Amino acid sequence: MRRIVARRAKDCYLALTSPSSFFHRSLSSTSSSSPADSMGSSSKSSSALSVDSINPKVLKCEYAVRGEIVNIAQRLQQELQEKPGSHPFDEILYCNIGNPQSLGQQPITFFREVLALCDHPAILDRSETQGLFSADSIERAWQILDQIPGRATGAYSHSQGIKGLRDTIAAGIAERDGFPADPNDVFLTDGASPAVHMMMQLLISSESDGILCPIPQYPLYSASIALHGGTLVPYYLDEVAGWGLEISDLKKQVEDARSKGITIRALVVINPGNPTGQVLAEDNQREIVDFCKEEGLVLLADEVYQENVYVPDKKFHSFKKIARSMGYGEKDISLVSFQSVSKGYYGECGKRGGYMEVTGFSPNIREQIYKVASVNLCSNISGQILASLVMSPPKVGDESYESYLAEKNGILSSLARRAKTLEDALNSLKGVTCNKAEGAMYLFPRIELPQKAIKAAEAAKTAPDAFYVKRLLHATGIVVVPGSGFGQVPGTWHFRTTILPQEDKIPAIVSRLTEFHQKFMDEFRD
Amino acid sequence: MRRIVARRAKDCYLALTSPSSFFHRSLSSTSSSSPADSMGSSSKSSSALSVDSINPKVLKCEYAVRGEIVNIAQRLQQELQEKPGSHPFDEILYCNIGNPQSLGQQPITFFREVLALCDHPAILDRSETQGLFSADSIERAWQILDQIPGRATGAYSHSQGIKGLRDTIAAGIAERDGFPADPNDVFLTDGASPAVHMMMQLLISSESDGILCPIPQYPLYSASIALHGGTLVPYYLDEVAGWGLEISDLKKQVEDARSKGITIRALVVINPGNPTGQVLAEDNQREIVDFCKEEGLVLLADEVYQENVYVPDKKFHSFKKIARSMGYGEKDISLVSFQSVSKGYYGECGKRGGYMEVTGFSPNIREQIYKVASVNLCSNISGQILASLVMSPPKVGDESYESYLAEKNGILSSLARRAKTLEDALNSLKGVTCNKAEGAMYLFPRIELPQKAIKAAEAAKTAPDAFYVKRLLHATGIVVVPGSGFGQVPGTWHFRTTILPQEDKIPAIVSRLTEFHQKFMDEFRD
Structure with missing residues (x-):
């Protein structure tokens, strides 16, 4: 089975870049008018917009979940x-679509209390508030407001997100992984999708830039690669082996792509897997890290389901933790970890919060990532606050801890x-x-x-x-x-x-x- | 003066697309490695990311305000x-940067009350809430929740935004303009910036696609055009004439660009102006509409400062109102109006709310805009709610009306x-x-x-x-x-x-x- 998969994959990856590919179906002719064409038809006849005149990358992009x-x-x-x-x-x-609250899942009370208080801080020192909100939500809201310059929850923040919230998130990552995290590596975003687009925009110059993606994959990746004009180079997960990832197949795909003039820029891994639901084994993750290190690939780790593991014999390990535990530091591997408030037990899709942790890039590349982030000014502050909350939920002894834990475990x-x-x-x-x-x-x-x-x-x-x-x-x-x-x-x-x-x-x-x-x-x- | 401006503009617009242009300064060599280059240096030496290997469009982009x-x-x-x-x-x-709350401007109380209640609807029917929140904010929160399927403020919405909120916004536009507005024309976005990017992505296929922009302009436009690889075709506002816009100069720029093989796709107008502060005269707006109609250009109207007019002899008129009052309908002109919750008297930059009203596009183009919106799933729900509130603030007779009006007029x-x-x-x-x-x-x-x-x-x-x-x-x-x-x-x-x-x-x-x-x-x- 595996051999068949590999061969089929090899045969088909270039097809992914053509409009007739099996999941990149073009809706129309994708030819753009050349300068010469437009010169001929200048002035008033240059006419209104048609599907033939818009960006063919937009036409090519597909997004099946919607x-x-x-x-x-x-x-x-x-x-x-x-x-x-x-x-x-x-x-x-x-x-x-993974949209839990649309199907009746209730939000975590503590998170919503803090968000409401940060939205309307004027009630924070009113006596009625004590009766309506938990003591630790009031305390947390004060803490957060104190981290925001001028307590202005309605101001644009630093383009990477409010520094104090990034401190909290970095501390949460460090606690999760057992390795230090730097708040300057954290870029808060309106959910994981804009973060993925930002990285694709950075990595892709033309269709000769390839991004390795698992197949099956979450179509955000194929859509984003199409929108930015790159080439999706697929590696096939092995269904009979529980959607396992074979390094030997990965290597074949890379060599084959390179022989066709594709420069592989990055490898996307989704762990836990979407749509497959697999949780990668630790040794498999180590192989992936070594592979990216050896091949000089950026590892784009979609880790938005890090809280969603349902089997006792599997555990989530971030790729950063794996890399660091192998002794690899900043200079060894370029790694981006995506996290979102939309998934986990919180399922706060509508809040559009998330972050990417960006490690192992040179300062001048970091500067470019920051610049792209700054063009959109900043992500929404409620989403930023929520991202800090999911990385730093109530702790033993806090008034909300028991009810928080019951809500989380229940979900x-x-x-x-x-x-x-x-x-x-x-x-x-x-x-x-x-x-x-x-x-x-x-x-x-x-x-x-x-x-x-x-x-x-x-x-x-x-x-x-x-x-x-x-x-x-x-x-x-x-x-x-x-x-x-x-x-x-x-x-x-x-x-x-x-x-x-x-x-x-x-x-x-x-x-x-x-x-x-x-x-x-x-x-x-x- | 005007003649000099026009000539200088003509001489310099192509320079805008080169890295050495006066406001597109490249940070480094922008040559991308070609397939041939990468083939030679395959496998392990393909190495980590450098500024030479990232997307040159990213290098080229600049965003001066940050x-x-x-x-x-x-x-x-x-x-x-x-x-x-x-x-x-x-x-x-x-x-x-236009970030009022970072400098001490206070948010409008009513808006924040509604946002807080929608964030934590569990308190809506608690008796303490009556003492803390105005009666009309509670009523409005219930209304909004009833418009959200399952009252789930934590769910992804329709990719254009929650239908009920779009109904409210369309009603607000209709009341402002005196012409009907269709909720299906409204796309809610995380502020105006992503909306502008979305349109640039649609309109620009290559550097032979030109976008007419005022000079001086808000650098979101130059940044977005650079990121999408198009050509900024400048038209110069006349400083001595109070930053007026001369149609004859516009025409010259267009003809000159076309003679050089550029297809002009759209005209950007910022009204009231950023950074210039001018408010366009009504007859000037009519000329612009006619120009776009005749030349077959999409009119991209940045109208985020629509509430910010400070002189008694000027009044804001939306370009849609102007076009409709000239008798032009859907078939006559393609028009996008951008609005944001970040500006006006509300200044809620951190909420990242806004919308674009898209009229005069064919159904198959609309489908493409919707698809691009859907790849990011939806904009944040708090921002969506706020966008509906700024287009439908308290009215005479509402409990909050007097205090709302005092806050607004004060600002x-x-x-x-x-x-x-x-x-x-x-x-x-x-x-x-x-x-x-x-x-x-x-x-x-x-x-x-x-x-x-x-x-x-x-x-x-x-x-x-x-x-x-x-x-x-x-x-x-x-x-x-x-x-x-x-x-x-x-x-x-x-x-x-x-x-x-x-x-x-x-x-x-x-x-x-x-x-x-x-x-x-x-x-x-x-």
């Missing part, structure tokens, strides 16, 4: 609102139960196999689709997994994302579902999914 | 903290007084002339620098205006931005200062500035 399937879902939802009973389900269940243990229930349900379906979600928020089952279904999909001019997923949506209201949005070994078909619906909804989801799958298979049996 | 001068200021501030008395001033006065009338005092002070300096700040938050005085100062600047390898501004900082602690960061007619020198320091600080600023200027002129008198 793509066609979500548009259909939104339409169905509107139809349900306008005409209840118009579909064979009562509600749309959005399992397309994480429920997620673990949901992951297991859905995994078991998927594996019980005929023709479906699904690896365990060791971490993150997703399952990525593989479906063996009958030839008849594949032909029906071809006739409908859609990918077979998208065909399945659309049928599922129309029959059940459940929104999942076709595997082709993430990349998969050619000829295999998957979908990604989150594990996020609340537990009382899981039985209904399982039965609707099971019923749909059986009917689908009956309809298209070869 | 550039070198601010770095020096931050260092001086640290020195003052560590060693009070180490400089001839007690504090650094940041007049480099705006104080800004008008500060603008006048600083303008007068600047005009009283020998060799300095300064147009009136009719609107926005800035003054952009012109300084006649003696040849001796220009030579001293050359010897120090810095632009003459940057030389003056650095001297000013070291002598007084006042941080302003050299005119070269915004662009200016070659051979003229300016700086931009905000009008934002609190009124009690203005007399000291005026006397420090006056004293410095006299000493500087004495030192460098020819």
Whole structure:
């Protein structure tokens, strides 16, 4: 199996840069008008904007988790609102995106208390506030305000984020890893996505710059690489080995890319994995660090699911901790770790908070990263505050500690139960196999689709997994994302579902999914 | 004068795309390694990242309002903290950026009440809350929560922003303009900057795509055009005519650019002006609309200072209102209006809220804009809520109305007084002339620098205006931005200062500035 994967990957990576690639489908001709063209058609006939005249990189970019399937879902939802009973389900269940609070997860009370107090500090010394807010949230709000110049939560901050909050975050990283962290290495951002874009913007000059990405991958990476005009060089995770990462395959991909004139700039690793849910083993992480060091690659470590590990035999280790424990310092490896307030047990997607920890870059490169950050002035201050809170939650002895811990453990243990229930349900379906979600928020089952279904999909001019997923949506209201949005070994078909619906909804989801799958298979049996 | 401006502009616009341009100074060689280069140096020697291997567009980008001068200021501030008395001033006065709350402006109470309640809705029905918050803020928070699916303020929203909030914003636009606005045309963003980047990304494919920008301009535009690899085509505002915009000059610039193979995609207008402070006359706006319509250009209207007008004979009119009042509809002109919560009387820079209203684009272009928005998922929800609040503040009869109005008028009338005092002070300096700040938050005085100062600047390898501004900082602690960061007619020198320091600080600023200027002129008198 592994050998087949490697060969297929090798055959297909250059296709990823062409508009007809399996997950970079162009919507139109991507030719831009050359200077010569425009000279001929000067003055008034230069006309309004058309898809032929906009940036072809924008046309090329795709983002499946908010793509066609979500548009259909939104339409169905509107139809349900306008005409209840118009579909064979009562509600749309959005399992397309890791958005826990949209499905009923409650925010952590302490975090919200502090945010509210920082938003309206005028109430901090009012007596009624004591009755409404926990003592430690009031204390924390004061601490945070004291870290903000002029206590101005409505001012632009330093472009890397408020220094005092970066101190807190660095201390949280140091406590997590057991190795020091420097607040000057922390860049606070509006979620992890802008941080990823910032690094891609820095690393990619042209399509001869390659970024190694896992396949399947979170489509932020393919979208960002497309928008910045680079080349996604895929390495395939091995499904039968629990989505393991083989260094020998990585090396082959790199050599092959180089022989074709691609300069590999960076390696993206998502750990815990999205959409795969795997948690990398420590020795595998060490191999990856050594590989990046030897090949001179920037290691872009997507670590936004660091709090989401559900199996007792796996533990999250940051790549920085791994690198430092191998004795590698600033001079040995360039490493960026992305973290977000949107994931973990907090799930505060709407707050758009996050940071990247940037280590092992020369001062003049750091200056360029800072400059790009400064063009957007700063990330939102509530998101900055929240990022400091998730890296420094209540501690033993704080008034909120017990309730905080109960909320956190309640969410994480429920997620673990949901992951297991859905995994078991998927594996019980005929023709479906699904690896365990060791971490993150997703399952990525593989479906063996009958030839008849594949032909029906071809006739409908859609990918077979998208065909399945659309049928599922129309029959059940459940929104999942076709595997082709993430990349998969050619000829295999998957979908990604989150594990996020609340537990009382899981039985209904399982039965609707099971019923749909059986009917689908009956309809298209070869 | 005008003719000279036009000729100089013509001579210099192509230079803007070269690294040695007067406000696009490269920090290093910008050559990227070609595929051929990288092939030769494959495997282990492909080495770590250097400034020669990163994206040359990043190197080329400059952003003066957070550039070198601010770095020096931050260092001086640290020195003052560590060693009070180490400089001839007690504090650094940041007049480099429109960041009102960093200089002591207080947020509007009603807005902050609503934000706090939406951050922690659990307190909404507690009795203590009635005593702490105004009745209409509680009511508004409930209204907003009811507009958010599942009342989940911690969930990702629709990628254009929460529909109910867009309804409110569209209603606010319609009330402002007297013409209908469609909530589906509104894209909520993390401040105006990401919205501008989004449009530049869409419009620019290569350096043969030109964007017409005013000179002087807010350097977000030059930075964004540089990052996206396009060509800034300048049109010069006429300083002696109060920074007026001459359509005949615009036409010349366009024709000249086209003859050189540049396809002009869009025209940027900043109204009220940044850094110039002018408010466009209505008939001038009509000419601009007609020009864009005739030439087939997208009109990018930076209208973030729409609430900041200080003179009785000028009034803000949105370009959409102007276009609609001329009888032009969706099919006639492509228009994007940028608005932000960072400016106005609210000055909520740290909240990173804003929107763009996008009209006159075909559905398939709109789809592309939506896709780019979706890659970043959504803007932060607090910023979205705030954007809805500034477009729908308390109304007559609401409990908060009187206090809201007092806060708003207090801020705006104080800004008008500060603008006048600083303008007068600047005009009283020998060799300095300064147009009136009719609107926005800035003054952009012109300084006649003696040849001796220009030579001293050359010897120090810095632009003459940057030389003056650095001297000013070291002598007084006042941080302003050299005119070269915004662009200016070659051979003229300016700086931009905000009008934002609190009124009690203005007399000291005026006397420090006056004293410095006299000493500087004495030192460098020819």
